[in-house]
Amino acid sequence: MRRRLVISYLLLMVLVLLALETPLAATLASRETDRVRADRLADATRFASLAGPALRGGGPGPLDGELAAYDDLYGIGAAVVDRDRRTVAASASWQFGSGADTALDIALAGQQFSGPDSVWPWVDGPVVVAVPINDGGEVLGAVVTSTPAAKVRRTVTAWWLLLAGIGLLAVLACVSLAFALAGWVLRPVTELDAVTHEIAEGHRTARVRPRLGPPELRRLAASFNHMADAVSDVMDRQRAFVAHASHQLRNPLTALRLRVEELGPSLVDADGRAEHRLALEETDRLATVLDALLTLARAEREENQQVTVDAAEVAASRVAAWLPLARHRSVDLRLDAADGPAYARTVPTAVDQALDALIDNAVKFSGAGGAVTVTVRAADDGITVQVGDTGPGMTADQLDQATERFWRAPDVQNVDGAGLGLTIVAVLVDASDGRLTMRQGDPRGLVAELWFPAPERPADPLDTPVDEVAEPVGSHPTRP
Numbered sequence: 001m002r003r004r005l006v007i008s009y010l011l012l013m014v015l016v017l018l019a020l021e022t023p024l025a026a027t028l029a030s031r032e033t034d035r036v037r038a039d040r041l042a043d044a045t046r047f048a049s050l051a052g053p054a055l056r057g058g059g060p061g062p063l064d065g066e067l068a069a070y071d072d073l074y075g076i077g078a079a080v081v082d083r084d085r086r087t088v089a090a091s092a093s094w095q096f097g098s099g100a101d102t103a104l105d106i107a108l109a110g111q112q113f114s115g116p117d118s119v120w121p122w123v124d125g126p127v128v129v130a131v132p133i134n135d136g137g138e139v140l141g142a143v144v145t146s147t148p149a150a151k152v153r154r155t156v157t158a159w160w161l162l163l164a165g166i167g168l169l170a171v172l173a174c175v176s177l178a179f180a181l182a183g184w185v186l187r188p189v190t191e192l193d194a195v196t197h198e199i200a201e202g203h204r205t206a207r208v209r210p211r212l213g214p215p216e217l218r219r220l221a222a223s224f225n226h227m228a229d230a231v232s233d234v235m236d237r238q239r240a241f242v243a244h245a246s247h248q249l250r251n252p253l254t255a256l257r258l259r260v261e262e263l264g265p266s267l268v269d270a271d272g273r274a275e276h277r278l279a280l281e282e283t284d285r286l287a288t289v290l291d292a293l294l295t296l297a298r299a300e301r302e303e304n305q306q307v308t309v310d311a312a313e314v315a316a317s318r319v320a321a322w323l324p325l326a327r328h329r330s331v332d333l334r335l336d337a338a339d340g341p342a343y344a345r346t347v348p349t350a351v352d353q354a355l356d357a358l359i360d361n362a363v364k365f366s367g368a369g370g371a372v373t374v375t376v377r378a379a380d381d382g383i384t385v386q387v388g389d390t391g392p393g394m395t396a397d398q399l400d401q402a403t404e405r406f407w408r409a410p411d412v413q414n415v416d417g418a419g420l421g422l423t424i425v426a427v428l429v430d431a432s433d434g435r436l437t438m439r440q441g442d443p444r445g446l447v448a449e450l451w452f453p454a455p456e457r458p459a460d461p462l463d464t465p466v467d468e469v470a471e472p473v474g475s476h477p478t479r480p
Contacts, residue, residue, distance in 0.1 A: 009181070013170065013178075029118045033118045036127050044078070044129050051143060052133055055080075068092065079096075080142075080143050081141050085104065099128040100146060108139060119149045127147040187212050187213055191212065195207060195208050195224075204235070205232075311344045314355065318352060318374075326363050329368060332371040335376075337374075342378060344454060345432070350434075351385065355374070358448050372389045373387075374386070374387050378454075382451050383451070383452050386449045388445060388448075435450075436449070
């Protein structure tokens, strides 16, 4: 944008210079030519006053000496001709040309002639002046001078070069001023664009400096900061409300569950016990939803402070934690990781919670006899953590909606879950500057792949959190 703005300023400046300097250049050329023509007309008029007696007497008289001295002194050829176009006297450098013939025709008709009107740097012809010789109103002949135009051309060229130099300096000054002006105007826009990207990437504290640029853009920056503060405040209030509501509802929900459990011994008929069991399951499901909402609110409140973790070690610990539940459900859960650490840069607990959610879903939907494989590999200047299962998988449309809040596939509406597990995974991965991709397995199942960037420097053991094991989202891994 700055380049386009500078080009527009420069184009306007060039047009202004052309509009000013083109007439001035033509005026300078015409003025220099008029000066030379006026001098030659004065000289030719003097020669005409001397040539009158010579033409009446039939001899050149002193004209030969005058013309020779004039030619030697100024290098200008001159000639005196009679009315029959016979040369009466001429200097040594005099030569007839097409311009002299035209000048003679006009001078013998009784009028003065001087041409051309302007000498241009690219014109080679001389400056020709012709003056009639009159005697009592009768034209006896004419005096013709031919001045070489080289000196005039050099003078005109020097003036034009001076104008071009002044124009070039003006253009350079305009370019410098245009860059400074464009920078002053566009600096708030550039900063606004950068801050917008920072906020979009999760740095919600980024703001535009409101004292840059013209007043209109300053007001825009102030309005943007006010809007960003308002949006950030609304988001904080929303997340705080979700967290507080989830936390505050757990106590009355626990008390409600205890009261429902106490009703169990008083129920004697089968239908009542069935309804009692369903009520307990609903309270468990509601507790799971509240835990997931609280986890999501905490994940979204992260300020993107990143730490270095060993993804292979975390994956091994999470596989070990979920292994009892996987065996209880007859699911083969295994880890495929290379020897040695696999360091990744993430927000705290991102790998833990993401693996908890993905392993929970994989074990839940694989079914008896299924298999779940957790793979940790280095790839694309980072670490890839992959969870693949042999369950029913998802369609392409379902994969597009899988990370939406509270979304659940139509065929699993009756399966325990809150529909927030993959949402939490997506939030944590995005806050870690990573990416989450999901695809259908081959020949069946679902493959969820997490990629986290590698640390910029070798991992320091002090940077690696030791107790970063988060509570899993959904069913507890050791719950039968």
